[in-house]
Amino acid sequence: MGRRGKKKGRPVSGWVVLDKPVGMGSTEAVSKVKWLFNADKAGHAGTLDPLASGMLPIALGEATKTVPYVMDGTKVYRFTVTWGEERNTDDLEGVGTHHSTKRPSRDEVSAVLPGYIGVISQIPPSFSAIKIAGERAYDLAREGEVIEIPAREVEIDRLDIINHDDQSTEFEVECGKGTYVRSLARDMGRQLGCYGHISMLRRLAVDPFTDADFVTVEELEAVRPKISEDDVVRPDFSAVDDFLVETAAALDCLPQVALSEDAAHRVRLGNPVIVRGRDAPIEAEEACATVRGKLVAIGAVEGGQFKPKRVFTA
Incomplete structure (x- = not known):
């Protein structure tokens, strides 16, 4: 059987x-x-x-x-940095590597924030998923290897203080792809001369x-x-x-092309269609085509036509 x-x-x-x-x-x-x-x-x-x-x-x-x-998409995080100790994971999970009795004032913390806004150079944490010679950094770090991770550029749009006391500071950051919040805590702690690590981290938004x-x-x-x-x-x-968000919501960042049922059928078969409508894009390297809000395809708009590159069946 x-x-x-x-x-x-x-x-x-x-x-x-x-x-x-x-x-x-x-x-x-x-x-x-x-x-x-x-x-x-x-x-x-x-x-x-x-x-x-x-x-x-x-x-x-x-x-x-x-x-x-x-x-x-742009991301928003709320996080707390506890001052006085740097940890090998840059968060609560790790062990302490550097300690200090100094605690920064709110004004001292506020003074360093401008240096972390805009396009900045950042070294990811040793305990991260970055690949070093084909191996995950966190695997090498757990084996006790001392690894050098090259710095990378990340973009931070906003970094605000939400709360501050004599032991910790709560922040909210709006940042781009690849930003490590744990690295922010590590770097601010070193710059302030008091060390620090993440003790709370919550992601509030991922655009859209x-x-x-x-x-x-x-x-x-x-x-x-x-x-x-x-x-x-x-x-x-x-x-x-009922809890699902439409697939098309992920493509709000792209120019939108609204199709009729007949045009949507043709696109699903891989055929180009004429773009109609006053607000339709004239030219676009990448655009999103929908019918009654349902995603049909991702493609390009060239010469007044939508040309599908990736078709969606549901």
């Missing part, structure tokens, strides 16, 4: 803007959401450390094709998503239908699917 194949998940597509709790890794969160939606495919747009909480955008199905656009899109694991668990191997009737996932 042949072995029964593994049951395939649903071909559901869209974004789940998860409010990830502290203690859950990004890979674990993706697996949990994939199970909750009984989805056949899932991936995330930007790792969030287990010690961090907040926004982890998770793509299901066809939305996985739009992950790069969300990864490039905001906290209005948040959903928790508990909310999803509460509405997920019970599934049995012996189910004859297909389970109803509509209550879970």
